[in-house]
Amino acid sequence: MSAGFAECSPPPRRDSGRAQRTRKAPARHHRSAAEQYALAATARPADTYARIVALDLVAEAEMHLKRGSIEQACLTWHKAIDHMGGVRSARTRKAVSRMRSDLRRFRARGLRCVAELDERGRDFLAGA
Template identity: 40%
Template sequence: MAHNGMDIRQPEHTVALAERALTLADGRAGPGLLSLFVICRARALGHAGRGAEAASELRRAQDLALRSEGEELPFWAGMSGSPRWAVASHTAKTLRSLRDHTNAEKQYAAAARGYGKPSEGKPRITALSLAWQGQEQAAQGHLEQACGTWDKALALFDGVYSDRAAKQVAGIRRQLTTFERRGVDAATQLNERARAWQLAHA
């Protein structure tokens, strides 16, 4: 519920929800599973503008995730792959909410590399991570670089039918239209590719 509140931009109760969940999990979960509860609290704190507390929890979640090698997770927790990459992805979201686009980009890149490993088998989540990474590059004014990253995301989205993928591609197209007006050559061809994706996945 805490993650969902942040995803739909209604974060009013997310700190309380995340803290309650963490309280219930503490002492009952291994380091990998616990890292998912800690990173949720970190993200909620970031959305609440409590940057110093969020940074402390980010470090704790990362340390826990690094200790999770070989841990067997419940089915629902393992759906997002390794805790290490899930923590990287949510770390990026936390940093984005704190407007630290440089480090958010690095964390999305780490998540994409991790999810892209053959052992993970998460092409959709890899594509989403790349799409978000491109957003962070664009936020820093690295427009050509963002186009290159989105090109990789589109290739992985091919054949993926999901609402989240459709929303990401639509968002990419909105930014590409702006890039075209600024004279970014790579944006025009990529925008056409994204349009073709939308037509094929409608």
């Protein structure tokens, strides 16, 4: 190989602090995403768009869970299931199944809000 090969290699990377800023971005992203889903859920008439409002609330709950706010996630999932009353769709059933799966790791901790929500999800799926 020629000496010109070394000249083609990229310059050494410099840490400009950007890596530090981007490490903290996901927590902010989850918070702002949860806020946006909450706004979307309240912006629609719940009686006309019950399924969409419920799915917006599910997405908000998932963002709370990713952020580590299990109690807030449970509260939001309860609201979502409230909106699912009378709505039967593959997407809502899939959302509740995913919720129960996501809660699996918290059930072992004995969190009351998780146990209540899991039971409600199981009842929802049994009636679907």
